[in-house]
Amino acid sequence: MDNLGFLFAANVFVWGAIFFYVFRLGRSANTLKKDLEALKESLHKSANK
Amino acid sequence: MNGENNDDNKPVLLWLTAAAFAAALYAIFFYVPTERTEGVVQRIMYFHIPSAWIAFFAFFIVFLCSILFLWKKEREWDIYAMASAEIGVLFCSLVLVTGPIWAKPIWGTWWVWDARLTSTLILWLIYVAYLMLRIHTDPGSMRARYAAVVGIVGFLDIPIIHFSVLWWRTFHPQPKMISAQGLGAGMAPSMVGALLISLTAFTLLYFLLMGQRINIEKLKDEIDRLKKENLYSH
Amino acid sequence: MNRYCNQVLALVWKDLAIEIKTKELFSSMFIFAALVILIFIFSADLSVVNAYDVGPGILWVAFVFSGAIGLNRSFMLEKENGCLQGLMLTPADRTAIYFGKLISNLVFLTVMETFILPLFMIFFNVDLLPRLGPLALVIFIGTLGICALGTLLSSLASNLKAREIMLPILLYPLLVPVVIGSVRMTSLLLAGKPLSSMINWLGLIACFDIIYIGVSIMTIDHILEE
């Protein structure tokens, strides 16, 4: 039964690491998209002036 | 691999990966019989070996893209090499963590200085150094060139490291999954099947992550470009 | 070809002339290597462990550690006053600059090693003299490996902000085969085995040397460019 714990630990780690990486990717993609939108808007505004 | 193409591909690739992982998980936990001598813990193998494969594959891609970068000097290849190195280090870390968790109940110790373990550890160190080099250098053509050189130098070292650690410690028991006879020799067909499904799922995951990472880098480039335009437009 | 050799020799001559005047590289490398050996002697009690078992490892650790210091210093010298730029303005091929630095680094490390060996013999009570010839060969090809890769990486690291730390971080993992092979061969030699019994190790390290000199020739252009 002890061995089940090892299997569990390995699984937790593998999935934890993968999801953490995906989460980080998603978050930075979101912030970048927001930055991009804001930048485009400010460029648009200054062009209209 | 341009922008629109990626957006079209993404849902397809995403669903394919999800389906492959569902199949892999089913195969690993329900379909495959428990290994007689090692017990349930042997199921770690279905994550361990695919991770190792992806790590190695990713580092090979770094090597290829580094050569292509030095040859063509196109930013594209630098992005690919960098994304692949990051994902490779992620999966290499998975190998290094799942390995000891598997070894503890079977071999009785967390770590043995077995050839395969040792070379994986060194590989991990090489590519962590590669990523550190990228962090410590300002973005620009110099960073890309230096990283490419390290990407090439690092990959060429792999076979030499392999032989050196193999001759260094020949007396340890060979892990049975991959023997000299080739992948899966001495394994039940159902096990080979589950391993193959898992390998497919991990490979798809690699491409999915690559796509995301490359997109992020291109977004950064786009922002830089717009900032630059903004700077010079007056 | 003649001109190429002349440029390589000029570089080596320049490095040696500076070193003979300042003795800065040699003294720092030698003292550092001696200190490494001393620290290891304190950490491994020689009355308990066999000097022939731990000796070769400690010797090579000392070589590799102080080698990295020397490599770092030797390119810092070129960065002072923008000398590297001056070198790049000369018509010399970039590979000539690489070979010049490679040879002078090799000379510095070898000289340091010849001075460390007697120290090693005394501290560890190991008799190297009967095996000196084969040992010299082993040390030479090992050091050549360290310098071949080290010269490439230190030329790269010299342009970074964190150059002192980046060189060892990049260099040591890649040098693992050379270290393993050299330590193995040195201990086999100390155990009285002939050189022919370690032909696979010799071949492996020779491969390492050749591969990295080749890679450096092909990539040095991309490093020595702004």
Added chain:
Amino acid sequence: MTDDAVPSDSAIHVKNVCKSFGLLDALRGVSFDLKKGEFLTVFGPNGAGKTTLIKILSTIARPTSGTAFVAGYDVLQGDARLRNEIGVISHATCLYGDLTPFENLVFYARMHGLNDPPGRASQVIEEVGLKARMHDPARTFSRGMLQRLAIARAIVHNPSVLFLDEPYTGLDPHAAVILKEHLAALHTEKRTVLMTTHDIARGLEMCDKVAIQVRGRIAFMDRVGNVDRDRFERFYFETVENRQKT
């Protein structure tokens, strides 16, 4: 080498050269042509890309786009023959402090593949007037003497094109006068010279042509005879000021 667009009598021919470092554009399309034997001074504030231009022309850096020929050789090829034709003097002396002037010059002469390195080295040292201290380590020299030695280093292979990148920076007035005399002597030998500086008085002293480079572009270029000094000075400050404020 057989590019029809390059006039045969031009020493430096630059066309649409751009160079960017990440976000920063150091050069944004620089074009000009300099005939053999001419002396061009490029004025510009810090960050105008003057150093980058010289680095590209001396094959140390690669242009992102555009073409440039120096002494008839394409800089993109980075040819060794091109580097034999040029000498560069910048604020970095490129000298080894632990070596004597003589040793430094012998070294550079050998790197250039000259026939008699020691002979040529002592000849050049005499030319720049450092014979008395030929065998002292360069580390002990003053800034002005080092600059003279740097000139000797740059001309040891008798180049036909000279690049001077802010040569007056960090020099005391006396050393600057000596430097000016040396530079004037170098120019009469029918050498092409390209100097960058932000010092108007020094820059106008001996050039044939003047140019103003601002934010990676040549904003103005003319023969020095067509330029009224006071008006040029006013024009320079106004242009630079205007550009920098935005």
